[in-house]
Amino acid sequence: MSFDFDTIHPRLGTGSTKWNRYPPDVLPMWIADMDIAAPPAVLQALRERLDQQILGYSVAGPDVRDAIVADLWNKYAWRVQPQDLLFLPGVEPGFNMALHAFVQPDQPVVLQTPNYRPIRLAPGHWNLPKIEVPFELLDGEYLTPLPALRDALAGAGAFLLSNPHNPMGKVFPREELLAVANACLEQGTLIISDEIHAELCFDGRRHIPTASLSDEIAQRTITLMSASKAYNVAGLKTCFAVIQNAEIRERFNNARCGMVDSVSPLGLEATRAAYSQCGEWLDALKHYLQANRDYLLEAVQTRLPGVVMHAPQGTFLAWLDCSALGLDDPQQFFLEQAKVGLSAGIEFGDDSQQFVRLNFGCPRALLEEGLQRMERALRTR
Ligand SMILES: Cc1ncc(COP(=O)(O)O)c(C=O)c1O
Numbered sequence: 220m221s222f223d224f225d226t227i228h229p230r231l232g233t234g235s236t237k238w239n240r241y242p243p244d245v246l247p248m249w250i251a252d253m254d255i256a257a258p259p260a261v262l263q264a265l266r267e268r269l270d271q272q273i274l275g276y277s278v279a280g281p282d283v284r285d286a287i288v289a290d291l292w293n294k295y296a297w298r299v300q301p302q303d304l305l306f307l308p309g310v311e312p313g314f315n316m317a318l319h320a321f322v323q324p325d326q327p328v329v330l331q332t333p334n335y336r337p338i339r340l341a342p343g344h345w346n347l348p349k350i351e352v353p354f355e356l357l358d359g360e361y362l363t364p365l366p367a368l369r370d371a372l373a374g375a376g377a378f379l380l381s382n383p384h385n386p387m388g389k390v391f392p393r394e395e396l397l398a399v400a401n402a403c404l405e406q407g408t409l410i411i412s413d414e415i416h417a418e419l420c421f422d423g424r425r426h427i428p429t430a431s432l433s434d435e436i437a438q439r440t441i442t443l444m445s446a447s448k449a450y451n452v453a454g455l456k457t458c459f460a461v462i463q464n465a466e467i468r469e470r471f472n473n474a475r476c477g478m479v480d481s482v483s484p485l486g487l488e489a490t491r492a493a494y495s496q497c498g499e500w501l502d503a504l505k506h507y508l509q510a511n512r513d514y515l516l517e518a519v520q521t522r523l524p525g526v527v528m529h530a531p532q533g534t535f536l537a538w539l540d541c542s543a544l545g546l547d548d549p550q551q552f553f554l555e556q557a558k559v560g561l562s563a564g565i566e567f568g569d570d571s572q573q574f575v576r577l578n579f580g581c582p583r584a585l586l587e588e589g590l591q592r593m594e595r596a597l598r599t600r
Pocket residue numbers: 250251308309310311312335381385413415416445447453457458
């Protein structure tokens with residue numbers, strides 16, 4: 220079966236966060252949702268759910284739980300039980316709940332930089348100190364400096380991991396992930412593993428859930444996953460936590476504190492359909508995104524002189540180093556001169572002012588339009 224990822228779906232005026240931020244002459248390539256239609260099977264499941272005509276408060280039944288349990292086994296050989304799953308309206312509320320539930324005052328939270336802004340902001344929401352450990356760049360690969368990580372973890376309350384990593388698209392290989400997880404175990408640090416981009420790995424790479432590494436690691440890990448990125452249903456605000464330690468699960472659930480509610484019937488239905496009926500669609504999407512990644516990489520190398528990009532190993536996000544351009548503010552430059560709305564590097568790390576993040580989860584024609592605009596702006600500056 221073939222799927223269409225090339226059609227441009229006009230999103231102006233649809234209440235899209237992405238398309239609402241800037242004036243209509245700006246092409247938005249910032250926030251992490253795709254300009255690609257959700258899978259036909261998800262849309263059909265939603266239509267059928269609407270036909271029931273009643274949209275009351277909902278719980279996750281065996282159908283959605285079983286679909287996820289089977290998917291985690293099929294994709295990652297990770298065996299979890301239906302009762303290990305808790306449903307939440309987002310991964311961001313999930314890692315905030317975890318910090319609130321488990322980290323004592325004055326215990327630092329450790330995370331790697333650059334990193335997704337809400338991860339960087341989370342410790343501050345709970346007045347917790349944070350230690351940022353920068354990745355090291357070696358031969359085009361971002362690597363975890365283990366000695367620095369170990370130092371940071373001494374006395375820490377939690378380690379907040381992003382894998383596959385936003386913004387660099389790093390897919391942690393087993394050896395590195397194991398070393399990171401073991402460093403946390405040695406210190407008794409809770410691992411909060413944000414795996415929202417899990418499905419989107421390129422070049423035959425496979426995502427490894429942190430908790431699947433060993434039973435011991437699983438007992439210290441809260442995993443956060445969602446259909447929202449890979450199946451492009453982020454607006455349905457539905458995610459799930461996988462917590463195999465019953466005590467941690469209960470304490471985490473109690474941290475909803477009347478602020479983090481149950482999820483919607485449409486979100487649950489989309490999640491069920493995504494995990495049980497969209498395997499072929501997902502394979503085709505990954506193929507398309509990987510080709511977009513390659514197209515972008517080639518274009519950056521040949522048409523955007525001064526911009527450096529290392530091929531992301533997953534996600535639909537590219538992390539562009541604009542240092543050689545000598546601009547005060549690359550995000551502002553591309554916004555004003557190219558009319559392309561990128562994410563500013565400074566959001567991801569204090570040392571990332573010279574970076575921008577570009578979202579290539581879009582039809583190829585839109586990607587090309589963005590590239591042409593950026594190329595022209597660089598040529599005429
Ligand atoms: C790494 C990462 N975590 C969490 C989120 C947000 O997840 P949610 O919308 O489920 O809160 C995003 C969205 O871009 C993300 O990239």
